[in-house]
Amino acid sequence: MTYILQxxxxxxxxxxxLVLISFLLSHIVPGDPAYVAAGPNxxxxxIAEIRAEMGLDKPVATQFFxxxxxxxxxxxxxxxxxxxxxxxxxxxxxxxxxxxxxxxxVINLVVSLPVGLLTARFNGSRFDDLVRLVSIAGAGLPIFWxxxxxxxxxxxxxxxxxxxxxLSFEHRRFEGQTGFTLLxxxxxxxxxxxxxxLAHLMLPAFALALLFTAVGVRITRxxxxxxxxxxxxxxxxxxxASEGRVMFRHVFPNGATPALTVFGMQFGWMLGxxxxxxxxxxxxxxxxxxxKAVTQSDIHGVVAVVFVVGLFFLVANLVVDLxxxxxxxxxxxxx
Amino acid sequence: MMTAxxxxxxxxxxxAMTPLLDLSDVxxxxxxxxxxMVTGVSLSVMPREVFGIVGESGSGKTLFTRTVFGxxxxxxxxxxxxxxxxxxxxxxxxxxxxKKMLGKEIGYIPQxxxxxxxxxxxxxxxxxxxxxxxxxxxxxxxxAQDAAVALLAxxxxxxxxxxxxxxxxQFSGGMRQRIVIAIALSQDPELMIADxxxxxxxxxxxxxxxxxxxxRSRTRGLAVLLIxxxxxxxxxxxxxxxxxxGGQLLNVAATADIGARxxxxxxxxxxxxxxxxxxxxxxxxxxxxxPVGAGFGTTGCAFAGRCAxxxxxxxxxxxxxxxxxxxxxxxCVLGKGARHG
Numbered sequence: 063m064t065y066i067l068q069x070x071x072x073x074x075x076x077x078x079x080l081v082l083i084s085f086l087l088s089h090i091v092p093g094d095p096a097y098v099a100a101g102p103n104x105x106x107x108x109i110a111e112i113r114a115e116m117g118l119d120k121p122v123a124t125q126f127f128x129x130x131x132x133x134x135x136x137x138x139x140x141x142x143x144x145x146x147x148x149x150x151x152x153x154x155x156x157x158x159x160x161x162x163x164x165x166x167x168v169i170n171l172v173v174s175l176p177v178g179l180l181t182a183r184f185n186g187s188r189f190d191d192l193v194r195l196v197s198i199a200g201a202g203l204p205i206f207w208x209x210x211x212x213x214x215x216x217x218x219x220x221x222x223x224x225x226x227x228x229l230s231f232e233h234r235r236f237e238g239q240t241g242f243t244l245l246x247x248x249x250x251x252x253x254x255x256x257x258x259x260l261a262h263l264m265l266p267a268f269a270l271a272l273l274f275t276a277v278g279v280r281i282t283r284x285x286x287x288x289x290x291x292x293x294x295x296x297x298x299x300x301x302x303a304s305e306g307r308v309m310f311r312h313v314f315p316n317g318a319t320p321a322l323t324v325f326g327m328q329f330g331w332m333l334g335x336x337x338x339x340x341x342x343x344x345x346x347x348x349x350x351x352x353x354k355a356v357t358q359s360d361i362h363g364v365v366a367v368v369f370v371v372g373l374f375f376l377v378a379n380l381v382v383d384l385x386x387x388x389x390x391x392x393x394x395x396x397x
Numbered sequence: 398m399m400t401a402x403x404x405x406x407x408x409x410x411x412x413a414m415t416p417l418l419d420l421s422d423v424x425x426x427x428x429x430x431x432x433x434m435v436t437g438v439s440l441s442v443m444p445r446e447v448f449g450i451v452g453e454s455g456s457g458k459t460l461f462t463r464t465v466f467g468x469x470x471x472x473x474x475x476x477x478x479x480x481x482x483x484x485x486x487x488x489x490x491x492x493x494x495x496k497k498m499l500g501k502e503i504g505y506i507p508q509x510x511x512x513x514x515x516x517x518x519x520x521x522x523x524x525x526x527x528x529x530x531x532x533x534x535x536x537x538x539x540x541a542q543d544a545a546v547a548l549l550a551x552x553x554x555x556x557x558x559x560x561x562x563x564x565x566x567q568f569s570g571g572m573r574q575r576i577v578i579a580i581a582l583s584q585d586p587e588l589m590i591a592d593x594x595x596x597x598x599x600x601x602x603x604x605x606x607x608x609x610x611x612x613r614s615r616t617r618g619l620a621v622l623l624i625x626x627x628x629x630x631x632x633x634x635x636x637x638x639x640x641x642x643g644g645q646l647l648n649v650a651a652t653a654d655i656g657a658r659x660x661x662x663x664x665x666x667x668x669x670x671x672x673x674x675x676x677x678x679x680x681x682x683x684x685x686x687x688p689v690g691a692g693f694g695t696t697g698c699a700f701a702g703r704c705a706x707x708x709x710x711x712x713x714x715x716x717x718x719x720x721x722x723x724x725x726x727x728x729c730v731l732g733k734g735a736r737h738g
Contacts, residue, residue, distance in 0.1 A: 293507040293509050293513035294512060294513055294515040296463075296505075297507050297577065298515070299468060299496070299499065300466075300499050300505035300507070300581075301500045301526065301531075301580065301584065302497075302499045302530040302531060303500070303526070312515050315518075390516075390564075
């Protein structure tokens with residue numbers, strides 16, 4: 063119990079640091095925000111008025127606490143190019159990105175965990191060598207390049223998957239309560255929309271997952287190898303346990319624990335990496351929103367995206383840690 | 398040819414009875430480069446016998462044990478015959494054949510109790526799994542649970558019902574080794590292999606764990622193969638002792654013979670190194686020279702380079718092996734320690 067409270071307190075502290083960093087980010091950007099906000103034709107008087115309106119004439123500490131209060135209320139300001147509250151924009155753009163990241167994460171886990179376990183079991187075999195080669199190559203490919211290649215070959219030339227977008231033209235009016243198309247279509251019993259959305263997700267999710275999976279396989283392998291060397295594996299074999307039982311009942315639960323911590327972090331990294339994939343595949347999402355915000359010099363939009371990605375990073379890590387605690391409370395009490 | 402043996406020949410102390418484990422000219426090689434690490438080992442363990450294998454670090458004793466019992470992946474049985482209860486195991490597919498006997502006829506206690514229990518599995522489950530694997534008790538059944546709790550009580554775990562639900566790291570090293578022993582006992586083996594079972598424990602706990610192993614195996618009528626480098630512990634615990642050096646079996650001696658009659662010069666040298674209450678520091682010997690690692694081969698005696706009695710023939714004569722597997726054996730070509738009569 064103490065551990066859970068400690069862990070939550072740590073997350074809150076990290077959140078505070080995150081707010082501080084995002085605040086500094088919006089203040090160290092060169093150029094006077096009031097000047098930019100006022101537009102090119104504004105006079106000095108107008109700029110001063112806007113500066114007072116934005117609170118920029120107050121001391122930095124005061125500004126920070128005002129900012130902190132705003133963030134806690136979910137007020138990130140108004141976007142300069144959508145003219146909507148940024149929170150509303152984010153709420154709209156986040157579900158497609160999360161959907162992409164979740165599908166990519168599923169691909170990552172479904173490949174990394176079994177392949178990592180098997181390469182550890184057959185450490186040094188041809189199979190292990192082959193997987194090592196593929197994962198080093200996979201980790202070295204830039205995501206934007208993989209994405210473009212997949213789009214060109216698999217989608218445009220071979221026509222196996224849609225080239226871009228989130229849904230096909232005929233489903234463009236599909237609406238749901240949660241904003242997660244996969245979930246909404248299932249809730250409404252629209253299997254055609256579900257499979258259409260899934261087809262649109264496959265290539266972007268694969269492009270996004272490749273790098274993370276390459277790393278995931280290696281991390282899983284390393285932590286599984288160290289488990290295979292432990293005496294409890296020898297004892298399990300001496301008890302007459304089959305190799306399958308040794309791998310899945312004994313080695314896997316122990317070796318997956320350190321790997322899960324990395325997967326938790328990968329979730330946050332993935333959300334930050336959606337920028338590249340969403341832009342190429344023309345998918346709505348928080349990454350594409352960030353690109354727009356940057357090109358429009360909408361500093362509040364950028365800060366909000368940074369904050370939200372950071373928030374998900376913290377939440378994913380907290381969830382993983384609490385999950386590990388739930389699986390094995392003892393480990394954390396000693397360590 | 399004689400037909401069936403006379404009835405009085407089958408008493409349990411009779412040397413003519415079938416050995417439980419019988420190794421003949423066993424050679425173990427590395428899978429990687431076929432290098433022969435342990436050569437020409439012949440020995441037999443009788444039912445209910447406590448047999449010790451002693452050797453310095455690197456002598457090949459753990460390699461030997463783990464390979465013979467199918468627990469080593471990097472090595473294989475390159476030659477010789479292994480018989481269990483008179484039945485010879487095939488050399489081809491040896492590992493698969495011996496692994497089928499693990500958890501049934503053969504129980505195993507690994508070296509380090511701190512890592513030999515699965516840290517994320519409750520103690521009870523590790524026991525019920527063993528019961529399921531050897532006897533087919535369903536793991537969640539009351540029958541398995543009762544048997545597991547009874548075993549924990551048998552090895553001296555206080556509050557066995559509580560221990561059943563606890564994780565391994567809630568126990569001390571000695572308690573963990575008791576749990577490991579309970580797991581091995583749960584499968585009712587005929588032969589229990591204890592691979593340095595007390596090395597990781599303090600001196601007091603060592604004695605208690607060793608006594609537990611001996612007492613339990615006597616009560617249950619098991620044979621024990623005890624691997625150790627702790628000479629005093631072995632001398633106090635085992636009936637006979639096999640001495641490995643450089644991957645060669647140099648000596649099989651009854652512990653009663655040690656200090657009482659001539660044994661192999663290497664074994665003698667080892668026991669001269671043991672400090673004792675009646676020895677002064679200056680009297681404690683050490684063996685000159687550097688120890689030879691496993692894989693010495695079959696030409697010459699591995700100990701010849703350090704032996705006080707060594708002659709030219711010791712370096713060139715082929716290794717003497719324990720072909721008749723009587724009560725005692727010495728590989729010394731000079732005949733030192735060989736039993737006459």
